[in-house]
Amino acid sequence: MAHRIEPQRTQRTQRTPTTTGVVLLCVLRVLCGSSSLGAQPVDTAFRQLLTSGKPAPAPPAWRALIGEYGATDSDTLFVLERDGRLTTLRHGTYAALTEVAPDTFLLADGRLTVERAGGKVAAVSVGGARLPKRALGTEDGSQFTITPLRPVAELRREALAATPPHEQGPFRPSDLVAVTTFDTTVHLDVRYATRNNFMRTPFYSSARAFLQRPAAEALGRASAMLRPFGYGLLVHDAYRPWYVTKMFWEGTPVPQRVFVADPAQGSRHNRGEAVDLTLYDLRTGKPAEMTGGYDEMTARSYPVYPGGTSLQRWQRDLLRVAMESVGFTVYDAEWWHFDFKDWRSYPIGTQTFEQLDTRDSGLGTRRGAVPESRVPRPESRPLQP
Incomplete structure (x- = not known):
């Protein structure tokens, strides 16, 4: 199982806010009002x-x-x-590295040397101890994948025949709308409608994403808050039928199940109250780089993971601050997964998108859904071994 990383308490170098930063804070105050992120005001977190x-x-x-x-x-x-600066972190202590020769660095109390094999970094040596480099996710940014425990067709057949757990109400009536309803700059990359996902098989017949109306409204507010920073929201998944959650659980190896929901409890995705998403650059349209990839089942997925680069962590934290300021909460094992505050108010759903359409559940264009023909389909990438 991927190990859990606890937050590191560190001091950041503080710099005087730029004129642009002051303007952004004013914009954010108007957008956020007096909402709070945890115990601190929203504009403090953005500051x-x-x-x-x-x-x-x-x-x-x-x-x-x-x-x-x-x-x-x-x-x-x-x-x-x-x-x-290139820096090490060990036992909660940061130490800057100074390169004195190719693959040789000085630490405050010693030396770090790099060992390469086949053109790649294989290990480092510190204080006479050789430390092998760990394989975490993919190095080229491609989709993290697993080998399902059982054939996907078998998982699907069993999941469709199964029944979601019984729940005691009362619940609000479901009012699912497209995630693009309140802000058209919200983009889609619904990988579960393609083979470009962690189980390498399509789960949805169309690339669409829905949330309960209050959550979708909040998503629109978060998107508006991010625009002054030059970012938009890129949604990977939102409402997820319960039978798909069951397929994920039954197909995922036990050590990685911290990254998938137990169908016996149901997922907040099943209620239309959770969203998987990232940032994208409004100018280039490219997704922002984070500490780890979407659906990656490693420690890099934790929202407090201390590794990576300053820019990766900054972008990850910006996404979290924006989402939590409007009522979402990040899942502590996935930087991309956010639950809306009233998720307990809605029942577990297992209907497919097509069944929801047939039952006139508010997913047609009159309720803000994007017609399937207009939904951008993400490009499928080569499958990983």
């Missing part, structure tokens, strides 16, 4: 991001070295980029 400034991308030469090292979770060495 922390603005005063630190959007970090520059880490030098490409560092990317191969950034990662986790060590044979055991209890003695993990992180190599990351922090405040523009």
Whole structure:
């Protein structure tokens, strides 16, 4: 099982807010009102991001070295980029690296050397101890995948024949609407409608995404808050039929089940009250780079994961602040998964998108859904082994 990383308490270098930052804060106050993120006001959380400034991308030469090292979770060495410097993190202590020769760095109390094999970083040595580099997710940003425990066709047949858990109401009537209803800059990359997902098989017949109306309205507000930063929201999944949740659970190896919902309890996705999403650049349309990939079943998926680069962590934190300021809460094992505050008010659903359409559940164009012919379909990428 991927090990859990606890938040690191560190001091950030504070810089004077830029004129743009002050303007953005004013815009955010208008958009956010007096909402709060946890115990602090929304504009305080945004101020922390603005005063630190959007970090520059880490030098490409560092990317191969950034990662986790060590044979055991209890003695993990992180190599990351922090405040523009290549840095190690071990036992809660940060130490900047100074390169003195190719693949040789000085630490405050010693030396770190890099071992390469086949053109890739294989290990580092610190204080005479060799620490192998861990394989985490994919290095090229492609989709993380698993080998399902059983054939997908068999999983689907059993899940469709199964019954969701019984629940005691009362519940609000379902009022699912398209996630694009309240902000057309919200884009879709519904990977479960393609083979480009962690189980390498389509689960949906069309690339659509729906939320209960209050959650969709809140998503629109979060999107508006992000525009001054130059970002939009890219949605991977929202309402998910219960039978798909059951397929995920039965097909996922036990050590990775922290990343999928137990069908005996149901998922907040099943209620139309959870959304999987990331940021995209409004200018280029490209997804923002985070510490780990979507649906990646490693420690890099935790929203408090300390590794990666400053820009990756900043973008991840910006997404979280925006979403939590409008009533969503991040799932503590997935930086991309957010639950809306009133998820307990709606029942578990297992209808397919087509069944919802047939039952006139408000998913037609008169209720804000994007017609299937107009939904952009994500490109399928080559399958990973």
